[in-house]
Amino acid sequence: MSKNMKISERLGALSIKNVTKVYDPEGVNVKAVDNCSMEIEGGEVCMIVGPSGCGKTTLLNSIAGFHSITEGSIHLDNELLCGPEKPIAAQGADRMVVFQHGALFPWKTLQENVAYGPTVQKTLGAKEAMSKAGDMLAEAGLGNFLTRYPGEVSSGMARRAEIVRALINDPKVLLLDEPYRAMDALTKQIMHESLLETYDRTGVTIFFITHDLEEAIFLGDKVHIVTTRPCQLKKTVEVKIPRPRSYETQSSEDFRKLLAEVNEAVHEEAVKAFQAGERELA
Amino acid sequence: MTNTNKTVLASLMGQTTLVRGISSILIFLMVWQIGALCDDWFGVDILAIGLVPPPTDVFVAFLEVIPKIGYWQSWVASFSRVLTGFIVAMIIGIPFGLLLAVNRYFRGIFFPPFEILRPIPPLAWVPASLIFWPTNEMSIAFVTFLGAFFTIVINVLGGARAINISYLRAAQSMGASQFDLFWKIILPGTLPSIFTGAAVGMGITWEVVLAAEMISGGGTQGGGGLGFFIWSSYMGGSLEQIVVGMISIGIAGYLSSSAIRKIGYLLMPWKRLF
Numbered sequence: 101m102s103k104n105m106k107i108s109e110r111l112g113a114l115s116i117k118n119v120t121k122v123y124d125p126e127g128v129n130v131k132a133v134d135n136c137s138m139e140i141e142g143g144e145v146c147m148i149v150g151p152s153g154c155g156k157t158t159l160l161n162s163i164a165g166f167h168s169i170t171e172g173s174i175h176l177d178n179e180l181l182c183g184p185e186k187p188i189a190a191q192g193a194d195r196m197v198v199f200q201h202g203a204l205f206p207w208k209t210l211q212e213n214v215a216y217g218p219t220v221q222k223t224l225g226a227k228e229a230m231s232k233a234g235d236m237l238a239e240a241g242l243g244n245f246l247t248r249y250p251g252e253v254s255s256g257m258a259r260r261a262e263i264v265r266a267l268i269n270d271p272k273v274l275l276l277d278e279p280y281r282a283m284d285a286l287t288k289q290i291m292h293e294s295l296l297e298t299y300d301r302t303g304v305t306i307f308f309i310t311h312d313l314e315e316a317i318f319l320g321d322k323v324h325i326v327t328t329r330p331c332q333l334k335k336t337v338e339v340k341i342p343r344p345r346s347y348e349t350q351s352s353e354d355f356r357k358l359l360a361e362v363n364e365a366v367h368e369e370a371v372k373a374f375q376a377g378e379r380e381l382a
Numbered sequence: 383m384t385n386t387n388k389t390v391l392a393s394l395m396g397q398t399t400l401v402r403g404i405s406s407i408l409i410f411l412m413v414w415q416i417g418a419l420c421d422d423w424f425g426v427d428i429l430a431i432g433l434v435p436p437p438t439d440v441f442v443a444f445l446e447v448i449p450k451i452g453y454w455q456s457w458v459a460s461f462s463r464v465l466t467g468f469i470v471a472m473i474i475g476i477p478f479g480l481l482l483a484v485n486r487y488f489r490g491i492f493f494p495p496f497e498i499l500r501p502i503p504p505l506a507w508v509p510a511s512l513i514f515w516p517t518n519e520m521s522i523a524f525v526t527f528l529g530a531f532f533t534i535v536i537n538v539l540g541g542a543r544a545i546n547i548s549y550l551r552a553a554q555s556m557g558a559s560q561f562d563l564f565w566k567i568i569l570p571g572t573l574p575s576i577f578t579g580a581a582v583g584m585g586i587t588w589e590v591v592l593a594a595e596m597i598s599g600g601g602t603q604g605g606g607g608l609g610f611f612i613w614s615s616y617m618g619g620s621l622e623q624i625v626v627g628m629i630s631i632g633i634a635g636y637l638s639s640s641a642i643r644k645i646g647y648l649l650m651p652w653k654r655l656f
Binding site: 164165166191192193195196197199201202203205206207208216217220221249250251265269 | 546548549551552553554555556557558559562566567570571573650651652653
């Protein structure tokens, strides 16, 4: 995929239509997502912002195939992932998840971690997979850490390696669940720049959940603000700041205006969520 | 502050682990020696400690038993019992624990009886197994096995169930088969717990072997062992030799857990456990 293509021509378009998810543990109905619809174009960076515990992760899990949905449907490039006939999507390498708390396998080195996907899918031989993994990690600036275990590197490096591990599978969509949550502002800045660089290079569709409004605007093409539980689309803000973006973008007038706009919408929901005493869902 | 002004403790803190370890053992022996000879030296008898033979006497007793083949046969006997019970417990316990963890039907069928049998202390099995098994040796081996088995299974089960679900999801998304999932994710993910279980299980095995050797009076058919060594020293009234037996067990236990640590260290380069 080339960055010269227009977004709409790229693969990885997600269409979320009227999705509802009801959790029913022991008869207690908890509606996590309620009639939520979103259209995400191929190659778009789509940021989902909403209060803690509102059901954003549930939505992501439904796309990834970790959870079933109760109603509605999700399509990827016009192919049904899940819908009325098929409540749970098959898990597949076309949608790679980068988890909130990180899920690099601690018992494998960074290189082995990245090589895991092609190896188990048998798309590459073990040797080729390892050398491709090494190349891709080097490209992401991790060339000196190939033989390190995830426990030996910083959280920023681990997260970067995890994104590489996702990308080696050539996914259509990258699903990121607050990947930079626990990081300090400076590390976050570096992670953002590296993600944008990766995006400019691959043009993969990004579905990114976050609480951080500046992060949402800085990275996104669109910011979808969702309501507190049950999760519904409240407002979509388009970010028309041209790419490539750099950190100076964040001090521009346009950026500040967008931030105020998003903040207003989110704040209302945050207050509701706080008053409802929502606990953060892991 | 100059070197000479430092207290003993402060100067010890700066030393290497080896120096500190040796010093602490020497200090321990010193306190023991003084405590044991308090009566002779100061005319003050310290309750209980006054009866313990001083380390010098124990050392002499040690030198006496070292050339004797019987003493080393006790080592071999106890070690082979511990290893037999322990290895069989590992061979049966690890797959059993993993099966309990991954298969809910298997868990439904086998977990309840397992949980009823688990709280029974291994030593409570001694009389029944003496009757049930044809030889003393087999009953000791069986009881030893039980000591390690339950600990290993419960650790493996707990460890495998506690594997971060994100690892499983990530692996499945990347296209891992059930086979890959088991061998490449669940097994390595459980390895730390397997070694925790092994370390604890090894400790229990030694306890059980010693007690079983004393109870079954290993001498008749069972062929001695360190437990019987202590017991016969007790019957012979040799206080020094009892302590020799105890220290031997301490060393044997230390060697066993060092071996487990070493294996764990080699198998889990990502995790320098203990």
